[in-house]
Amino acid sequence: MKLNWFTRKGIIYWPASIAGWVILVLATAFAIYSFIDIDSRSHSVSDTLTNFVFNLLLIGLVYTIVGYFTEARRKGD
Template sequence: MKLNWFTRKGIIYLPVSIIGWAILAIALAYAVFTFIDIDKHSHSVSDTLINFVFNLLLIGLVYTLIAYFTEKKPVPKISEQ
């Protein structure tokens, strides 16, 4: 089964289907939620940012893995000889 949810533009995966856009929206909403949660429990700006960067890297890693395995692969061209 071919899953064409994302396409790759350089090092960025862009959604090309409704499911891809939903995954991106969920990732962004979760990033905002974790930032607010970390900010509630931290005591300084640097404490918030240090803890948030690690979580943002994990969210980005999961998004990239999902996008990598569901990307639209270019079809190789058969050269005529």
């Protein structure tokens, strides 16, 4: 079964279907929630950003993996 949820434009995976858009919105919402949660427990700006960057990298990694396995590939690929 071939899933065509994303298309690749350079190094970014853009949503190509409703499922792709849902995944993008969920990833963005989780990143915002994660930032607010970390910020509420942090004591400084650097503490917030240091902890948030790690979470943002993990969210980006999962999004990229999902995009890689569900992208619409061209005929020659």
